[in-house]
Amino acid sequence: MALKFADTHCHLDFECFRANLDAVIQAAITLGVERFLVPGTQASNWGYQLDVCRRYPSRLFPALGIHPYFVEQHADCSFQVLSEAYARGRGAYVAIGETGLDGRYPGSFSLQQALFEQHMELAVLHDLPLVLHAVRAHAEVLATLTRYPRARGVVHGFSGSYEVAMAYIEKGFYLGVGGVVVRANAHKTRRALANVPSGRLLLETDSPDMGLPGENPPNTPSRIPTICQALARLRGEDEAALAARCQANADALFAWNNQKV
Numbered sequence: 627m628a629l630k631f632a633d634t635h636c637h638l639d640f641e642c643f644r645a646n647l648d649a650v651i652q653a654a655i656t657l658g659v660e661r662f663l664v665p666g667t668q669a670s671n672w673g674y675q676l677d678v679c680r681r682y683p684s685r686l687f688p689a690l691g692i693h694p695y696f697v698e699q700h701a702d703c704s705f706q707v708l709s710e711a712y713a714r715g716r717g718a719y720v721a722i723g724e725t726g727l728d729g730r731y732p733g734s735f736s737l738q739q740a741l742f743e744q745h746m747e748l749a750v751l752h753d754l755p756l757v758l759h760a761v762r763a764h765a766e767v768l769a770t771l772t773r774y775p776r777a778r779g780v781v782h783g784f785s786g787s788y789e790v791a792m793a794y795i796e797k798g799f800y801l802g803v804g805g806v807v808v809r810a811n812a813h814k815t816r817r818a819l820a821n822v823p824s825g826r827l828l829l830e831t832d833s834p835d836m837g838l839p840g841e842n843p844p845n846t847p848s849r850i851p852t853i854c855q856a857l858a859r860l861r862g863e864d865e866a867a868l869a870a871r872c873q874a875n876a877d878a879l880f881a882w883n884n885q886k887v
């Protein structure tokens with residue numbers, strides 16, 4: 627039986643996909659990728675992002691959020707717009723995000739923290755999972771999660787040690803696994819992903835970024851089966867069983883729905 631997958635993190639609303647989005651999506655569907663979670667990054671793109679998701683009902687599912695990279699472009703009213711969208715569109719969004727902290731941008735860190743906490747509150751209010759971006763800031767992200775014990779979600783594009791991975795899992799979070807799993811020099815992260823419980827793993831490409839080594843950009847959701855295969859090999863597990871497990875994990879975290887946004 628053909629394997630079925632979800633790409634739990636792909637930016638199909640980005641500029642580079644505008645000319646050939648149909649082909650990109652069709653190619654992935656042919657390989658068994660049935661669902662695509664499209665996270666938000668900045669307020670100015672939410673409108674187009676939702677338009678794209680409406681064009682592919684039951685395939686593309688949106689989450690809205692402000693990526694840590696873009697926080698400085700957002701005046702206070704952007705978060706108000708986000709809150710109103712979630713209040714109005716109850717049931718239309720599968721998650722909130724992406725949001726989180728990125729230590730590569732220390733100049734905006736306090737603003738990142740403030741917006742991150744607002745996203746957390748919104749997620750708890752609507753009982754929705756969070757799509758977290760945590761780069762070089764695991765201690766700060768974990769400390770924030772401790773203050774929101776009801777929060778749940780995924781740490782997308784997880785990179786870090788086994789101990790950090792287990793700390794997220796203990797807080798009820800899943801780990802999003804992307805191209806890092808085929809990067810031979812990512813020893814620490816590969817060791818973590820080899821040993822965490824399979825019940826906490828999700829597959830993602832982070833398209834158009836995070837391409838597999840040696841491949842030309844843009845990365846696309848068609849790489850999901852390759853990521854699954856590499857993860858299965860790393861863990862010494864049967865590929866079909868791991869694919870089914872990751873699919874069940876995605877279904878447990880995200881209430882896939884087709885309500886109008």
Ligand SMILES: [Zn+2]
Nearest residue numbers: 635665724832
């Ligand atoms: Zn992303």
